[in-house]
Amino acid sequence: MTKTKWVGMDVTRIDAKDKVRGALKYMSDLSLPNMIHGAVLRSKHPHALIKKIDTKRAKELDGVVTVLTHEDVPGLNGFGIAIPDQPVLCGDKVRYMGDAVALVGAESKETAERALELIEVEYEPLPLVSDPEQAMLESSPLVHETGNIHNHVKIERGDVEAAFKEAHVVVENTYSTPRQMHAFLEPESGVATIDEDKNITIWCGGQHPYRDQLQVARALGMNPRKIRIVNTPAGGAFGGKDEITLQIYLALLVLHTGRPAKIVISREESVVAGMKRHPMKIYMKTAASADGTILANQARVVSDTGAYASLGGPVIGFAIEHSCGAYRVENVDLEGFCVYTNNCVAGAFRGFGANQVTFAVETQLDMIAEKLGMGKLDIRKKNALRKGDIAALGHKMEASVGLMRTLEAAENSRLWQIREELKAKPSAPHKKRGIGIACAFQGCGLGKGLPDYGAATIELLPNGQFAIGISCPEIGQGNTTAFVQIAADYIKCSIDDIVMLSGDTGHTLDSGTSTASRSIYTGGNALKLAAENLHDAISTVAAEILSVPGNDIDIRYESAVSKSCPEKTVSFKTIAEFVKKKGKTIKSEGHFLWPVSETELEGYVGIPHLLYSYITQIALVEVNTLTGETEVVEAVSVPDPGKAINPQGVEGQSEGGVVMGMGYALTEDTIIEEGITLTRNFSTYILPTSLDMPHKIDTIIAEELEPSGPFGAKGIGEAVCVPISPAITNAIYDAVGVWMKQIPATAERVYTALKNKEVS
Template sequence: MDESRWVGARVARIDAEDKVTGRLKFMSDLSFPDMLWGAVLRSAYPHALIKKIDTSKAEAMDGVVAVLTHRDVPGLNGFGIVVPDQPVLCADKVRYMGDAVALVAATTKEGAREALQAIDVEYEPLPVVDDPEEAMLESSPRVHADGNIHHHIKVERGDVDAAFRDAAVVVENTYYTPRQMHAFMETESGVATIDEDGNITVWCGSQHPFRDQLQIARALGMNPRKIQVVSTPAGGAFGGKDEITVQIYLALLALRTGRPVKIVLSREESVVAGMKRHPMKIRMKTAAAADGTLLANEVRVVGDTGAYASLGGPVVNLAIEHSCGVYRMPNVRLEGFCVYTNNGLAGAFRGFGANQVVFALETQIDMIAERLGMDKLEFRRKNALRQGDVAALGHTMTASVGTIATLDAASRCEIWARREELKAMPSAPHKKRGIGIATELHGCGLGVGLPDYGAATIELLPGGRFAVGVSCPEIGQGNTTAFAQMAADSLGCSVGDIVMVSGDSRHTLDSGTSTASRSVYTGGNAIRSAAARMREILADVAAEALGAAREEIAFGRGGVEVRSCPAGAARRLSYREIARIGEGKGRHLKAEGDFIWPVADRGLEGYFGLPHLIYSYITQVALVEVDTLTGEVEVLRAVSIPDPGRAINPAGIEAQSEGGVVMGMGYALMEDTVIEHGITKTPNFSTYIIPTALDAPEIETIIVEEPEPSGPFGAKGIGEAVCVPITPAITNAIHDATGVWITHIPATAERVYMALKEHA
């Protein structure tokens, strides 16, 4: 069998046609007969005690079918991936403006919203905790009874103080990063339906249907088997739909009313209530010897996780893991705090803690290289980890390492190779050009201590096509196309013969999340395992039907044949024929496969998820032009050089890469959810600024493949890394153009202008 007829090909996305024609239905497009509209009453204060909730006026309104409060939550009134500290419906206290206090179901959307206004809630406002560093003080008001430090991590290796003493260069800076929003096109939305036996189906785009199912079951006090969750397709997620969003509200309302209920958050409600990237304050002190060898890194990270934990602890852990980047760093003192405040919610977001620290680190690296008069790319190459090296957290880099290969490709790309020439040709005399580079590694999967597992099903359908089930949802990243390609090559059929089943807790096995750059690697390996078993089943059926020995059955394109048989003889069976034979015998031709991730040789006691064994690698380069009269930064060109191990679909990698570059550029230059005293000042897209197509640079993606032996066809994950180093590549380019170091992002025109003024 041709092992990679589809893998490595630029296959069109299997969902492309339905998406561009608008035929595809997202969950917020679904409607059911007799459906009600749900709405959520959010808090009126960022921090307050609830003294009384009176729903009687709302209940008496025409068209209102149900009004629910904390008293109506049958099971645990809480959710949260790690600790369920977020109330489904607040009982005695609200901790941010997005906190849910009551739910309404009504016959119209407008009626539901009007009913919210008729709910009478009496609050006693509390002092607002909005500065994470102040929140850490014992004297601060407490967001949660146990104190405001949700999580603390400390890692120390080597002799940091001695290293700083002996170093030729030490740079120390404080960095600030913004509260980036996922800005998915489809807000948190969905529908719940309930059948006559009380079985609930929640149709809601998310990143892990099986965990949603458990969280819903826990809140409803119900057997999870009575709850089905359908998570695919999601209109974008980026980590913002990893945690529960509206699923429990939907299920509660359907359970109470016995009718389908739909909730679609407005953009403004989504901005206030939804997840964000952790704003971080990062103190970083980095040392190098005179010959440019990095000696030590001391890092202190304070992450603002907002009102509830969600994945805040793991995000700070990963910030610590990624804070020494791709470099050999023999002496480290790394400390991170994840702190509760009344500033919204922060949790999972593409990059998961790396974006913040890589921005800081890659700026430090440029500063040191400049101080030593070394070429910035060569400095990185000199210090980069190679396979077999010991990483900053003390584990050995045994898997494939792509830093050198991506740096080599960067050194040859046009904007780096011709950088002096390009710099010398700004479009106006008062504009200045610069070129910046940055690189990172990015952990794939959940890391040590969180067993990472996936499963897949393959079923031969009556017409000879295969249904391939992997639960990791399609959130727009294109994983279902990659799965279909890997399945086609594993089964010897064409992509058109694969029907993907995704993100459905009833019709797939649990393969975990579509997060952590893990779904292609996990799902692909599970498909390989299922395909091997499927082939055994097919060989059995064919051998019996053809009267041949099992060992004689060989797989070709679209079917099997008997090995010893002369070509052209009638001893060949297509998959369609095998399906018919199986059907005739009443045999269900279905196989299951699974996969458990390998883990690093060494964990960090008490810190789940650290470190990783497999990393993806990426180097990105940016050419910018800075208008010195306004501070505006235009990214003219960007080069993105990912190492995905093996590109299952190069077109898919390019799409991820281009989207990642623009997202990382928005983080560098524009995006910030501004919250003052707990109140969101940027509640929609006219104030929360994301790049448009006109802001996007010309992007070139150069794929470098360092195959990962444990990966399916050599692949590893790439979904997150693509948006990370572009941020410091841009800010380093601003420095190259103007001499100004950017330590506070986003580098808005105003910030850049004021920095230029100060610098002058």
């Protein structure tokens, strides 16, 4: 492997100082001279026909600049990453409480909000459907004319029924998972401006500026080139800003008023209108032989995508791909439904459908081990995918597979080694301790059949520094710091000489999304190609300066050297000055196209994947038998990110992921009843606080280098929050002997399970 100077080192985040000083301006901190303030009128009903919208009184209010409805959307009145089924502004029907009906622009935020009250909308309420399984019935009210089943996936291999007959042990259960909230610190917010030639610039937290650009252009009926999108910096996203949030509203306001505009929505509005994780109901039947070999897995998954599709279709495909865990299973019967309801829209969320099914399959595996009297770690080693194996969808694991490496490191971890000793010492007699382990894999990239590409630019600046551009936004994950490290090692310069441009269609080429654990792999590979082109250009100039042939130049650290006459060298800085004097520039581009799996699943896109990150996580819990409360005392997280570009960045991802997965397992759920959100802010939506975090989280990075990745890197942003949830519920079983098949495993649920166990 190439020797590196920066990659693999702990590097302080490039945005750290500004963030801790409060100097960094997030989207909600921006303001523009003469700007108006926008506010969105949301629906009053979860499902209703709109009979009439009267904006007269609102328009008359002093300080109101504009009131816009569906009639004011010049282009397509719809958005959606997969299909544009969500109206920008509803004209004839509302399908959930977050639906937008009108948009106000006013001199102040208060006036805008007051104007919302004056808009008169006449609704005719319709019967609603809130349960996805009921939504699948013929008799159900229709959320969309096209039917309530948005996507259906069915994959069969081998013969599950025969395997169930032969098997030594079969376990069959139904699981359900909550509607987790992204809970990014910065609610959806942004500003926009328009110039005299109707060029629009929008600053709004997002995860793919070029796709935002297309969606805005489509809704405005404008040439995308006239729209510039800036997505960096976003105050957190986790998938919740992958879809359009406010970009189109900002564009409409500036288009109709000619003035700059700003919208910042409240937490309560964000909770009602914003994306969530898909709640899923998972039926699963798994068979194993006496030695613990998994023989068959049958799964039927129903996913609630709410009122609109967004990425619900791909999420159910991804869930099915990951529904057998990171294991070899020869006989599978896997079926998934993505269903519309009148609930809050569900879309992309860190893990992308893997979290739900991993909870199910990792619990199944523990139950099988329990029945066989087998070790929980042993059964995972027995079935773990290795390079060259055939995975559940029938696709060959052609790329690096680090699962065994993560299992071995987990086994050697302090927590696993002294687990019996730690379990024996609960902090009180009414508390019981248990340990749980779980594994996961996580497809990186968009998967087979979807265009997945990325570009990077490098420019030698007149002062000898290099400006690098990658459009994958910085959403807090730290990709910009990793890009700087990768770029410095490919260019062969100091990280201090890199100027990073991120997430801006005006200054970066399209590098795709900051999602799908893909940005480091994509941006890094594009940088590699761009650096090669840069070196060619530098060599040409260096040869001219040193009066040697072009092919005689070797690029060394911060300089170009003559191969034949090594005393002849010229620094990058001198080259930059030379180029500047000649009135020229050195700029290069790198365009990278993702490799894909050879397996094609007819009729499906986005599955299977070629690359996966792998992970094993362990949790030590303490369950209070008097109250049912569960505390995660310690956790170990062993990710395989390929090469860890910035190990402390991987640790940060890992610790944050553990806590996010812990919230998913124990407390977090956006509760919606009859279309109405009951958990409207953070006093009732229970996120873990710093005091709820495990006292200790050990991250052990188990690198299995990926030959196709930049310096061997893959991705790790998502896998880190996945297996910790079943590791925690498996630990609850180990502590008190109850299987939690519904998460979050709240105090009541654990307490009730304990009582039921006593009775039986």
